[in-house]
Amino acid sequence: MIDFELPDDVKAVRARAKAFIDEHVMPAEDEIGTRPYFDIVAELQKKARAEGLWCPFVPVEWGGMGLGHLANAAVQIEVGRSASRLGAWAFNCMGPQDATMLTLIEHGTDAQKEKYLKPLVNGDIKICFSMTEKAAGGDATGLKTTAVRDGDEWVLNGEKWFASSASISQLALVMAKTDPDAPRHRQFSTFLVELPNPGYRIVRDIPVLGEASQKRFENENTGGHAEVAIENLRVPADSILGGQGGGFDMGQHRLGYGRLRHGMWSIAKAQIALDMAVEYATERETFGSKVADRQGIQWQLAECATELYISRLMVLHIAYKLENGLDLRHENSIAKTYIANMLHKVVDTSLQIHGSLGFSHDTPLAQWYQDIRELRIADGPDEVHRWKVGKNVVAAYRKHGTTASTAGGDLF
Numbered sequence: 001m002i003d004f005e006l007p008d009d010v011k012a013v014r015a016r017a018k019a020f021i022d023e024h025v026m027p028a029e030d031e032i033g034t035r036p037y038f039d040i041v042a043e044l045q046k047k048a049r050a051e052g053l054w055c056p057f058v059p060v061e062w063g064g065m066g067l068g069h070l071a072n073a074a075v076q077i078e079v080g081r082s083a084s085r086l087g088a089w090a091f092n093c094m095g096p097q098d099a100t101m102l103t104l105i106e107h108g109t110d111a112q113k114e115k116y117l118k119p120l121v122n123g124d125i126k127i128c129f130s131m132t133e134k135a136a137g138g139d140a141t142g143l144k145t146t147a148v149r150d151g152d153e154w155v156l157n158g159e160k161w162f163a164s165s166a167s168i169s170q171l172a173l174v175m176a177k178t179d180p181d182a183p184r185h186r187q188f189s190t191f192l193v194e195l196p197n198p199g200y201r202i203v204r205d206i207p208v209l210g211e212a213s214q215k216r217f218e219n220e221n222t223g224g225h226a227e228v229a230i231e232n233l234r235v236p237a238d239s240i241l242g243g244q245g246g247g248f249d250m251g252q253h254r255l256g257y258g259r260l261r262h263g264m265w266s267i268a269k270a271q272i273a274l275d276m277a278v279e280y281a282t283e284r285e286t287f288g289s290k291v292a293d294r295q296g297i298q299w300q301l302a303e304c305a306t307e308l309y310i311s312r313l314m315v316l317h318i319a320y321k322l323e324n325g326l327d328l329r330h331e332n333s334i335a336k337t338y339i340a341n342m343l344h345k346v347v348d349t350s351l352q353i354h355g356s357l358g359f360s361h362d363t364p365l366a367q368w369y370q371d372i373r374e375l376r377i378a379d380g381p382d383e384v385h386r387w388k389v390g391k392n393v394v395a396a397y398r399k400h401g402t403t404a405s406t407a408g409g410d411l412f
Helices: 008-029 037-050 069-079 086-090 097-107 110-122 247-283 295-323 329-354 365-376 382-400
Strands: 127-130 146-150 153-164 171-177 188-194 200-205 225-236
Touching: 008 037, 008 069, 008 086, 037 086, 069 086, 069 247, 069 295, 097 110, 097 127, 097 247, 146 171, 153 171, 171 225, 171 247, 188 225, 188 247, 247 295, 247 329, 247 365, 295 329, 329 365, 329 382
Parallel strands: 127 171
Antiparallel strands: 127 153, 146 153, 153 225, 171 188, 200 225
């Protein structure tokens, strides 16, 4: 028997998360712009910890809830309903915090866990991830930042682009080339860098699509995407996370979870957008009929519902593979690309159905439309993932005489 029923414990923890988001986070979103954003975050975090809703994915021994991947997926879908990301901050599962915690848990030394993981889980510090560079873009093996050994230290030089939350972080995970003569995927290492540091200079927070209309965050730094100059940045030799030459693996480890988390949040936002579209269409009347009764509108809604359904199945399958320690890189690339485009389509459809109201800022749709465009670039652009998936499809056929293993063939 194939059972898609969520276990009772997963239903229970999702219900707790939903209640917290509804009772505390949603009302707090109305306070944004009236007082400092992170004052609101601090109050929500105190309440969340008191209710045992803290770091859902982190093992209990490190101070989290210790949820499995399926339960965490269910919680993250509730967290994703918070348009301003207050829900993620409240539960201390905001990116790039969350994925880096998991990387430290799996690959950090005892000393690194004591010094950095504990305060991260406790919510005392924030961390940013500094991998991307202008010249390399989506090519994680094309980075130019170098790290040269000098006695008991490494000296880093280069630049970073779109280092998310760098301007509000006390710790950075920086990827640099330590061995240019090694095999391509073993040339890099990741370094834990305490901030502020004169060698890690934030040039600016990069203005991006959508920010201009986000008036509630005006003149308040809630963590953007920074351009960083790395100039003679000195770090101790024991600052490497995951061993020398393990930088590419560390990056992929944390990005893998990040892609799945983005997918879960996207499903939540798409569901809200679809609900808004149907609510408006059932209320609005034109030319003597309800908009919702027009076949052209119903077909658009049907397409959105179909893609949301597929997206949910993708997340459930990936959660299953995570729970069972199976390789999910191929499926994660498919889901990352599909779900990002699904969200774009659903929000665009909802905006279109709302007409001029959707184009205004009287609903969140216009802001969402701008914000979500990033998801087709973040964590690897669509083109890179599709290229990788396509290569896998060809390789599978050459090896097995069928592409089934790359098209869900392990399901049936």
